[in-house]
Amino acid sequence: MSANVSILGNLGRAPETRFTPDGTFIANFSIASNSVRNSPQGKIEETDWFRVTAFGNQARTLAKYAKKGTRMLVQGKLTTGAWLTREGVPQVSADVLLQDFQFAGGNEKEETNGGASAEETEHSVETEIASDIQEIPNQELSY
Numbered sequence: 659m660s661a662n663v664s665i666l667g668n669l670g671r672a673p674e675t676r677f678t679p680d681g682t683f684i685a686n687f688s689i690a691s692n693s694v695r696n697s698p699q700g701k702i703e704e705t706d707w708f709r710v711t712a713f714g715n716q717a718r719t720l721a722k723y724a725k726k727g728t729r730m731l732v733q734g735k736l737t738t739g740a741w742l743t744r745e746g747v748p749q750v751s752a753d754v755l756l757q758d759f760q761f762a763g764g765n766e767k768e769e770t771n772g773g774a775s776a777e778e779t780e781h782s783v784e785t786e787i788a789s790d791i792q793e794i795p796n797q798e799l800s801y
Contacts, residue, residue, distance in 0.1 A: 663736040667691035669728045685717035712756040733758040
């Protein structure tokens, strides 16, 4: 099964990074998304966890700027995988192959401890990208 999904949530841990044998940079992280539903007993808050895998430049950006608690919107292809616990109990995981992401705002820790806001982080990403672009002198081009 696979489907495209958008998930708004917070990172459960800082991205773990590695390289594939062919040299592709990979970042893996978990993201928790909270939802509230009504039941006869009242409102119930549930947390769903997703494992996310990013490749290449997206993985590098996430490795540099994302950390535990970072609030993000991730978009990608959802797949499921079956696995067994140490006790032999069958489980199902929800995995996302990252296609796009956005930093969605500061987490509670950043807001209360005076850390960098998401706007500052996004600006830092844009500033880094802009600094990598070399300006071409104004020239007349003949076509």
